Amino acid sequence: MADWTCSSNEALTLSLVRAEADEEVLAEDESYEGFHPTFTYPIYGEEETIYGYKDLVIDLKFTSGSLAQCLSVKWSEKLESSSTVDDVESTLSKFIPEDHYKIEDTFVGRVELEATSFQPSGEKIFSYKRRSPAASGKGKAVLSQDALDPEDPDTIVYEVYHATWNTPGFREYHRRMQLFILLYIEGGSYINEEEDSWEFVVLYERRKRKDVTNTPTYHFVGYSSLYPFYCYPERVRMRLSQFVILPPYQRQGHGSKLYTAIYQFVQSRPDIAELTVEDPAEAFEDLRDVNDLKMLLSHKEFMGEALGSDVSAGGGKVTKRKRAAKGKFGPPADQAWVEKWRRELKMAGRQFSRLIEMLVLLHMDPVDTVVAKAYRLQVKERIYRFNFEVLAQMEKPERQEKLEETFQSVRKDYLRILSSVR
Numbered sequence: 001m002a003d004w005t006c007s008s009n010e011a012l013t014l015s016l017v018r019a020e021a022d023e024e025v026l027a028e029d030e031s032y033e034g035f036h037p038t039f040t041y042p043i044y045g046e047e048e049t050i051y052g053y054k055d056l057v058i059d060l061k062f063t064s065g066s067l068a069q070c071l072s073v074k075w076s077e078k079l080e081s082s083s084t085v086d087d088v089e090s091t092l093s094k095f096i097p098e099d100h101y102k103i104e105d106t107f108v109g110r111v112e113l114e115a116t117s118f119q120p121s122g123e124k125i126f127s128y129k130r131r132s133p134a135a136s137g138k139g140k141a142v143l144s145q146d147a148l149d150p151e152d153p154d155t156i157v158y159e160v161y162h163a164t165w166n167t168p169g170f171r172e173y174h175r176r177m178q179l180f181i182l183l184y185i186e187g188g189s190y191i192n193e194e195e196d197s198w199e200f201v202v203l204y205e206r207r208k209r210k211d212v213t214n215t216p217t218y219h220f221v222g223y224s225s226l227y228p229f230y231c232y233p234e235r236v237r238m239r240l241s242q243f244v245i246l247p248p249y250q251r252q253g254h255g256s257k258l259y260t261a262i263y264q265f266v267q268s269r270p271d272i273a274e275l276t277v278e279d280p281a282e283a284f285e286d287l288r289d290v291n292d293l294k295m296l297l298s299h300k301e302f303m304g305e306a307l308g309s310d311v312s313a314g315g316g317k318v319t320k321r322k323r324a325a326k327g328k329f330g331p332p333a334d335q336a337w338v339e340k341w342r343r344e345l346k347m348a349g350r351q352f353s354r355l356i357e358m359l360v361l362l363h364m365d366p367v368d369t370v371v372a373k374a375y376r377l378q379v380k381e382r383i384y385r386f387n388f389e390v391l392a393q394m395e396k397p398e399r400q401e402k403l404e405e406t407f408q409s410v411r412k413d414y415l416r417i418l419s420s421v422r
Helices: 020-026 090-095 104-114 133-137 170-177 179-185 255-268 283-295 300-307 335-345 347-361 368-385 396-418
Strands: 005-007 014-016 049-051 057-062 069-074 123-133 155-164 198-208 216-231 234-246 272-277
Touching: 014 104, 014 300, 057 090, 057 104, 069 090, 069 104, 123 255, 155 255, 170 179, 170 198, 179 234, 198 255, 216 255, 216 272, 234 255, 255 272, 255 283, 272 283, 272 335, 283 300, 283 347, 283 396, 300 335, 335 347, 347 368, 347 396, 368 396
Parallel strands: 014 057, 234 272
Antiparallel strands: 005 049, 057 069, 123 155, 155 198, 198 216, 216 234
8 A cells, every 4th residue: 555655745746847958056055946935734634644656756847937726747657547636736736827838849849939038026125145056166256246246147136126906917926936834934815816916026046148148147046925914004004925945046045035125025014013923833033033133233223222332334343432421222122213213114013123123132141140130031031921921820930930931931042043143
């Protein structure tokens, strides 16, 4: 029986296909050739298994730019037709656009046709540059992002585009890319196209062809979906709902860049009061914390007020002087000042409180027992307010013990996160 059962996560292989003229830049990186999903239970069930085949291969190819799809299913043996044999192709076909290809030669023609004609939909809101890995391997000098020439074929430019359902062609594009939400976000689900308010930010890699034309080509990297909620009296609270970077681009800092693009976009919009995140996974919460902390540490005015110090022009470094007054960090932190900056920086309340607690911990004197006690009380007060319904039901000794235990756990986690920004 077990011989006819296989893991749907292992059987399904995804790949981003580029035109033949563009493949040489990826010759040394096998991760682009095929990668597996993290989850397939939304498609093939909670057990993530498929029954009835031997050597099953589910090959789902995407054009690297337009994300047009080609699905093929192969196996060495299949059980005689019965109700227990899974219909692999039909099951997956329910989750991808009906116009997907089934003949690979036709699909390859689509890849070649669209390689230089595909253009991202929407408005470009952010970009950054990287030296291509191939150029770095040739011993070329490492240059700062600002020094990289975007017209050089060895420079990769990454661009972020903002789109809505009203952006021409985007609704169809979204139907092609939404599958990645099911495959890489635990608990992820397709969003309702009937809800008109959704907004999206999509990250692309733009490369120049290494030929006489230097033609730019665009390749999908990842995306995030955003949903605005009414915020009294006349603005909205933007909620980051889904966030995914495809495996070939993971652990290269692209997630941080996409998050930065979203945050700066929110900051630029006067109609948005704050940025919130819907039920963040642990990895995304770390990404968010680290990037928010780096932003605050480089904010000269904020850090100067926080520490009651002058801040040099060089990257937000703090130079202490004789203080005329105590810094706003305290502890305890000046709550009116904290709320002023929270509103200005458009951050959610709990997130900004945590960031303040991390920054106070980073800058406080670890041997000052008075300061340590004030800090401990500040953090516990927030923990108590956040968990009031549970803690209020405990007897006082038990509640105190639980608060101390939680404080120590929070402090340990803060130190872990801070180690990433020093």
